[in-house]
Amino acid sequence: MKPLHTRTLLLAAATVALAGCAGSAAQQQAAVDHDKMANDMVKAAFRDQGIAKVERVTQIDETLKACNAADVAGKPLDAATAKRIEEANLKTVKWPSDGKFLGDWKEGEKIAQSGRGMTWTDAANSVNGGNCYNCHQIAKEEISFGTIGPSLYNYGKIRGVTDPSSAAAKPIVEYTWGKIWNAKAYNACSNMPRAGHMGTLNEQQVRHIMALLLDPASPVNK
Numbered sequence: 001m002k003p004l005h006t007r008t009l010l011l012a013a014a015t016v017a018l019a020g021c022a023g024s025a026a027q028q029q030a031a032v033d034h035d036k037m038a039n040d041m042v043k044a045a046f047r048d049q050g051i052a053k054v055e056r057v058t059q060i061d062e063t064l065k066a067c068n069a070a071d072v073a074g075k076p077l078d079a080a081t082a083k084r085i086e087e088a089n090l091k092t093v094k095w096p097s098d099g100k101f102l103g104d105w106k107e108g109e110k111i112a113q114s115g116r117g118m119t120w121t122d123a124a125n126s127v128n129g130g131n132c133y134n135c136h137q138i139a140k141e142e143i144s145f146g147t148i149g150p151s152l153y154n155y156g157k158i159r160g161v162t163d164p165s166s167a168a169a170k171p172i173v174e175y176t177w178g179k180i181w182n183a184k185a186y187n188a189c190s191n192m193p194r195a196g197h198m199g200t201l202n203e204q205q206v207r208h209i210m211a212l213l214l215d216p217a218s219p220v221n222k
Helices: 003-019 025-032 034-045 062-073 079-090 105-113 170-181 203-214
Strands: none
Touching: 062 079, 105 203, 170 203
């Protein structure tokens, strides 16, 4: 499971368990301590194995803490908190070191198709995939895709990107890079993984996915 989803499920389970018996003041106080109960459950149920470490579900930053708490409470973040989180995450976006935003769309398709990497059976130096089709429709030729995220078919074409290097295309090019690098910079509690920020994808891989989405020659824009 992804850290966010695992954490959310554990916190929700803790809330349900405590709510059923929260009759006294002491029990109500115990119901507030969701984090401790979740941490105890993780320690009891998870273990390190290979490159998969328990820290993936125990070491979460302030962004995930706020979003998990809102998820358990069943309500969205307040506007001020959401804005603060987005601003903080936007500062973490690392822009292309050489100023080049697009790579090879053919390599981008391979990365989007691949969900390999980061499991306990993978070598520490193995190359991760992006698993983009798990949540999005992208190229029309691929008929197996998830619908958690919006369709990205015709992504660049719909946005009028005929020359990704032009000044006119700069806003959408930069937004797309930032969204892939750290989606929470634009939507505080986005379900989209922070691919670049968390080190799932490297700079060159992000370039290739950018090309898949924005290169006029890519099948995505045909």
